[in-house]
Every structure is written in structure tokens, then in C-alpha cells.
Amino acid sequence: MSEVAHAADRRDAAWWIDRVVQILVLAGGLSAIVFIAGIFVFITREGAGFVFDRFDFREFFGSPRWTPTSSHNPTYGALALIAGTASVTGLAMVVSVPFSLGAAIYIGEFATGRVRETLKVLVELLAAIPSVVWGFIGLSIMNPLIIQTFDVPVGLNVLNAGVILGLMAAPIMTTIAEDALKAVPDTYREAAEAMGATRWQVTFKVVLPAARNGLVAATLLGVGRGFGETMAVLMASGHSINLPTSPFDSVRALTATIAAELGETAAGSDHYQALFTLGIFLFLVTFAINFAADVFVRGGQRKRRRRGRRPAASANP
Numbered sequence: 001m002s003e004v005a006h007a008a009d010r011r012d013a014a015w016w017i018d019r020v021v022q023i024l025v026l027a028g029g030l031s032a033i034v035f036i037a038g039i040f041v042f043i044t045r046e047g048a049g050f051v052f053d054r055f056d057f058r059e060f061f062g063s064p065r066w067t068p069t070s071s072h073n074p075t076y077g078a079l080a081l082i083a084g085t086a087s088v089t090g091l092a093m094v095v096s097v098p099f100s101l102g103a104a105i106y107i108g109e110f111a112t113g114r115v116r117e118t119l120k121v122l123v124e125l126l127a128a129i130p131s132v133v134w135g136f137i138g139l140s141i142m143n144p145l146i147i148q149t150f151d152v153p154v155g156l157n158v159l160n161a162g163v164i165l166g167l168m169a170a171p172i173m174t175t176i177a178e179d180a181l182k183a184v185p186d187t188y189r190e191a192a193e194a195m196g197a198t199r200w201q202v203t204f205k206v207v208l209p210a211a212r213n214g215l216v217a218a219t220l221l222g223v224g225r226g227f228g229e230t231m232a233v234l235m236a237s238g239h240s241i242n243l244p245t246s247p248f249d250s251v252r253a254l255t256a257t258i259a260a261e262l263g264e265t266a267a268g269s270d271h272y273q274a275l276f277t278l279g280i281f282l283f284l285v286t287f288a289i290n291f292a293a294d295v296f297v298r299g300g301q302r303k304r305r306r307r308g309r310r311p312a313a314s315a316n317p
Contacts, residue, residue: 040283047276050076054270055277064243066257068271076274078281080241084158084251087244088233089226091162096170096222101215103170104177109203120178127171131231138164138236152248156238159247164236165229169222176221180214181207213296220293224286230255254278 054076063077107119138160146155184207192202208215230253238250239260258275265272 043276043279043283047273047280049268050270050273050277051280054273060277064241066241066252068261068265068274074270076270076277078254078278080243081252081254081257081278083243084237084241085227085233085253085255087158087251088161088165088237088253089223091158091247092165092169092226093219093223095163095166096173097219099166100170100173100218100222101177103174104181104218105203105208107174108178108181109207110199123171123174126167127175129168131168131229132235134164134168134232135235138232142236146248150248154238154248154250156236157248157250158237158244161233161237161251161253162247164232165226168229168232169225172225173218173222176218177211177215180211180218183214184210217293217296220289220296224289224293227282227289228255228286229253230259234259254282258282 056076060076060078061082062079063075064080064083065075065077066081067073067075103119103123107116107123111119139156142160142163143155146152146157146160150159188206188210189202192206197205233253234256237253237256239252239256240250241252242249244251258278261271262275265275
């Protein structure tokens, strides 16, 4: 009887440990939602006064004049800031998408053994480099290199910030893209190889189309990473309010504007609330980008599940 009682006690202890772990995991998952909601409530509360009292849609989205500290006629036009952020992010995607997708394809489909593991570690190390270090690279290396190569007066511009931001976004895009390629069932590859397809043909005709949704999601998350970056863009873009007409124009990003000006504004002032309004806009943009990426990922998963059920359905007429 004592052995039976002891075994029952051990089962009871294991059950309680399992319940505690489940509760902790649930709390961790719910905390992410609570934190995100709390951040949105905070920035909305701080910027609500400007949104409801001072906000002018035409000025905010249509004017390039951002002069909140003017004593005579302060203006809050964010068009130049939005254009600067969009231009830097767009150029970053031009740099990072081919690099990251090429790296993901090689690591996931062609590299094997120690080479694959080494490359994965290097990609993860690249993602661990602090943004301020990337900013120093743009300031001290890319700046004189752009001046000498293109014979321009200033090397802190869209090109500099775009290249730096593209290198920063590439590791996370590579990791997500590789996961999307891994999610393609091996039966797809085996069927194509059985029909005589080469390795390249299997990759580009079978694997990439099957992983399309995941690759699009990786690109969208890279765009979100670009929109949210602050320090490297602040140091490499020139931080000048302009509507960019070429890659050699200095620009100012939304995030850099908030970082540079928030510490010098009086709490509760129009300028203070306008900066939080920029934060609300950034939050909504990044939320929309991440939501779109999630939709693409879920859409790809549903398609694979439907394809997986078709043979079973046809086998049972």
C-alpha cells in the first residue's frame, strides 16, 4: 500500500507541476498582449490632446514643414518625415531582400553539415550587433566612402542609411525565410527529383512557389523592422528635413525625430503631443505590417493543409 500511495503522490506532484507550468506559459503569452495594449494606451493618451484639438489632417500628411519650435507660426507637417522614413526603408529592402533570400535559399536548400550550422550562427551574430554600432559604421566608414565614390558633398544620406538598414534587416529576414523554406514538405522535393528535376529546378520551380507566403511575410517583417529603427537611421541619414529626390539627399526619419526632440520638449506642450502623434502613426503602420505578415503566413499554412487532405479524400471515393 505504501508503494501505491507513494506512486500516487508522485503523480499528484507531477500534475501540480504541469498545472503551474501551464499557468506560467499562459501568463507569459497574455503579458505580451497586455504590454502591447498598455503601450498603445500610453502613447494615445499622451497624444490625444494634439489629435483632438490641434491636429490638421491636411497639414500633418500634406505639408513638409516640421517647425514645432517656431515662436510665430509652429507647423506640424510630417510629410517630409514620412517620405524620409519610406525612402530609407524602400532602399533598405532593395538591399536586404536579394541578400536575405539568397542566404536563406543557400542555407536551407544547398548548404549541408558544418557549413550550414556555421552560416546560421553567423547570421544570428549579425542580428546581435547593436544598432548604435551600425550607426558608427555608417558615420565613420560609409560616409567617407560615399563621398569619395560618388563625389557628393555629404555622405550621410538616403543611400547610407538604406544600406545600413538593409544590412540590419537582412538577418531577421533570412531566419524567417529559411523557416518558410523548411516548412515546405520534403515530399514536394522528392516528387520533383523523381521526375528528373535538378536541384536548382526543384528550388525555383517547386520550393519557392510553395513557400511564397512565408517569404512575403519575411519581407513585410523586414519592412516593419526598417520603419521602427531609430539610432542607426539617426546617425546615417543626415537628420535633415527634406523631401528626397535622389539617394544622395539627407533626410529625417519619424523615429529619429521622436528620439532627437522628445527629451527637449515640455511635457504636455503641443510639440510634446505632436511627437506622440508621430508615435501613434508609427505604431499603427508597424501593426498593419505585422498583421499583413501574419495573414500571409496563416494563408500559406491553410493552403498546405488543404493540399495535404486532397490525396486522402481522393483515396476514399
